[in-house]
Amino acid sequence: MKKLVHFPDNCMDFFRDAVERKQDGPLKSRLKSLEASINLEYDNYEAEFRTKTIEKLKPNAFFDLYKDDLLSLYSYQSYIIRQLRTRLSGLQAATIRNTCQNCTLIPIQSMDHILPKELYPEFCINPLNLFPSCQTCNAHKSKSLTKGGKRLFLNLFLDELPEEQYLFADVRHGKDGIDFKFHLKFSKNIDKSLATLIASHYALLHLPERMRLSSGSYFAEFRNTLAAARKRLTNREVVQMVVEKTADDKFCYGTNYWKSVLEEALVNDAIFLSQLK
Numbered sequence: 001m002k003k004l005v006h007f008p009d010n011c012m013d014f015f016r017d018a019v020e021r022k023q024d025g026p027l028k029s030r031l032k033s034l035e036a037s038i039n040l041e042y043d044n045y046e047a048e049f050r051t052k053t054i055e056k057l058k059p060n061a062f063f064d065l066y067k068d069d070l071l072s073l074y075s076y077q078s079y080i081i082r083q084l085r086t087r088l089s090g091l092q093a094a095t096i097r098n099t100c101q102n103c104t105l106i107p108i109q110s111m112d113h114i115l116p117k118e119l120y121p122e123f124c125i126n127p128l129n130l131f132p133s134c135q136t137c138n139a140h141k142s143k144s145l146t147k148g149g150k151r152l153f154l155n156l157f158l159d160e161l162p163e164e165q166y167l168f169a170d171v172r173h174g175k176d177g178i179d180f181k182f183h184l185k186f187s188k189n190i191d192k193s194l195a196t197l198i199a200s201h202y203a204l205l206h207l208p209e210r211m212r213l214s215s216g217s218y219f220a221e222f223r224n225t226l227a228a229a230r231k232r233l234t235n236r237e238v239v240q241m242v243v244e245k246t247a248d249d250k251f252c253y254g255t256n257y258w259k260s261v262l263e264e265a266l267v268n269d270a271i272f273l274s275q276l277k
């Protein structure tokens with residue numbers, strides 16, 4: 001998981017471009033008439049974005065009257081959103097630009113509306129409110145942003161993730177073969193409210209279980225790579241090779257990248273290593 005670079009251009013220009021592309025004259029006129037009100041809302045969004053408090057924004061009932069008009073501006077397949085995808089993608093490191101950073105498991109297939117578009121149609125095409133995501137994460141996102149005043153999901157345009165390890169994998173050998181259990185454990189160095197937010201994000205997006213399922217297919221590939229290396233190298237050398245690989249991968253994909261966590265757990269497992277021979 002890595003923080004993404006957010007849209008750096010003028011969000012109102014983006015809104016105006018989207019309106020300009022509308023073919024339906026009356027719809028276009030109604031949307032144009034909203035421009036000043038949308039401008040105010042976008043200013044409010046940007047102000048809360050700067051202080052990382054967008055959850056404080058309340059839905060504006062005025063826009064309920066124009067909800068269908070506003071929602072007509074958003075479609076993942078539309079030219080304007082594809083343009084945004086390309087713009088955002090070009091700002092990210094090549095290693096992460098195509099993968100959903102909410103989970104790091106699946107390619108990007110949609111835009112997650114950070115403030116849900118049904119409640120906040122005024123922000124349905126605000127680029128600061130659109131986070132590239134997979135459909136699974138998007139489907140797991142609830143309409144509630146907060147619980148007891150606390151945010152439930154990471155906003156990876158804004159949140160700084162800890163540099164130390166908090167995701168761990170347990171390796172289990174059963175009669176049905178190998179299995180894994182991912183869990184979170186935070187050291188005292190990690191801010192408590194950030195730890196709570198990360199834990200909520202992982203739980204609500206079902207990340208430990210989704211990582212376990214993805215590990216099943218990845219495990220065979222990883223084991224085969226190590227078994228091939230083991231023909232020429234000692235166990236100690238194989239472990240060293242994996243340690244060097246995970247250090248590079250963590251730099252590219254984030255300190256708590258699930259594949260690196262899994263690989264480290266495996267090379268620390270005596271049974272797994274003994275079976276490489």
Ligand SMILES: [Zn+2]
Nearest residue numbers: 100103134137
């Ligand atoms: Zn995802």
